[in-house]
Amino acid sequence: MRFWPLLWSSLWRKKVRTTFTLLSILVAFLLYGYLAAVNKGFSLGINTGADRLFLRHKVSLSILLPESYLGRIGATPGVVDVVHATWFAGIYQEPKNIFPQLPVDPERYLRLYPEFLLPEDQKQAWFADRTGAVAGRTLVEKFGWRIGDRIPLVSPWRKQDGTSTWEFTLRGIYDGAAEATDTRQFLFHYDYFEEARMFGKGMVGWYIIRIHDPKRAAEMAQRLDSNFANSFHETKTMTEKALVQGFARQIGDIGTIIGAILTAVFFTILLVAGNTMMQSVRERTAELAVLKTIGFSNHLVLTLVLTESLLLAGLGGVVGLGLAYWAIERGDPTGGVLPVFFFPPNDIVLGGVIMVALGLATGILPALQAMRLRVVDAIRRA
């Protein structure tokens, strides 16, 4: 800390230049943090649910499967549990308010998704109410719902009375066990849906299957699909991870796009910050020589220049990541299209590593130059 005033003063030797360099670094890290959250949103579930398989119609997710498959799937060796779900596609109040609404078997579904945390009393209240529903915390906060609220949804699934409006009573609010858990789902009783719908009876959207050994997921998928080979409703089974990756790829390889953007940004910043440090050290040749005359060793001079460079990268980086965190906390920019939107802790740590790497990369050359500086030559040049 005794060198702090020297370091701080040296950093701000040229205030305008340092400010612009800091702003460049800040923007780079702001972009990094924000895109990390977007990337996480697109890749939700890619690293979760390793023991869950997703079984759908071979041709398309939009083609329904018989409900009767439930028993055959459950009886397949290696399957621990299974539940089906169907896309309800309802609209709440306005067409823009679209979120996942699924008619499910409540008990089975919660067994398959233990990461959905629901208080026991709310769970029992939902089980007991045929028109009851539960919703994730994000969804509830977005619409300001409270337990007991009546929630009408207008769905393409017509009811037997010819109307399209389905009413539900909110019986519970679930939280996610992890930050990456999707807390925007709206779940209600399949029995109510099946009984009331006008068409499609006995058909469901897809099956979620828990298997005994996640390492044998590929083999299990093949075995499950072979159960229904050459039938009217052939199936395609994949891991949840593959499913989510498939969705993301429909938009584009988000991870690669984000990676390319960030590589370009950080390469530019490397040049900008590196140039700042080189100039700064070149301008201080005589001053560095004075420090050495006073008794500062070559290694101490090297350390001081490197620390200054790390300080520059660290300052810009910390403020940039802080701003990214603040912006992310303000909410999903897509208005709910992304299932989750948060700053992944791993990416915060990686941001810190990038900061250090940037500081070292931009500082090492000028630091070596400063270390090798010969006092008598430097003073003569000055």
Add this chain to the structure above:
Amino acid sequence: MGKDQILVRVRDLHKVFHRGSERIDVLQGLNLEVPRGDFLAFMGPSGSGKTTLLNLIAGLDRPTQGAIDVDGQRIDQMSEADLARWRARHTGFVFQLYNLLPVLTAERNVELPLLLTPLSRAERKRHVQTALSVVGLADRAQHYPRQLSGGQEQRVAIARAIVADPTLLLCDEPTGDLDRKSEDEILDLLQALHREYGKTVLMVTHDPHAAARAQRILYLNKGTLSAEPIE
């Protein structure tokens, strides 16, 4: 003169520079003894090797041949790291162009050598105040170099050179960039440091007026020293 009274002993000192294919013998077998508490001025024409000699005694450069002994230590045989430590402990250097760090206040500039000591912040501050008082600039502690006159800047530089109480004070043309009034102030100060505080001062100058303030004068010409000016 007793062995322990000799602070600087230089034996058969050679320094050769190469400029392209040209060999320049700046110092040629130079011998010198500087007693403790001496105020010695080196004079000589440009290029005679005055600054080179001072840099060698300050441990800023290495001789091509010969030995330099300061306070019983062979500094020409020290490693770079040891030499840096030795400089921090034993030398205070005053440059012609002051060479203060423009981003630091006078107080922070003077504090620099003390950053290499184990002194606490409070102790460092006390030493800095004392050094600035000795040079008569205690009231300018918070001023930046750009807010000081040339003479004041050089006094801050002298405060920086003496703050760690070095064995040797080395001055390279300390008045070379000053007007007559400021020059006299600086020379008064160097004399006071020598007389009142017993400092050993080695000063390079081409100005006879400045050299006259020293206890003795040695003349450098063609790489050797003599007590008499060379015509």
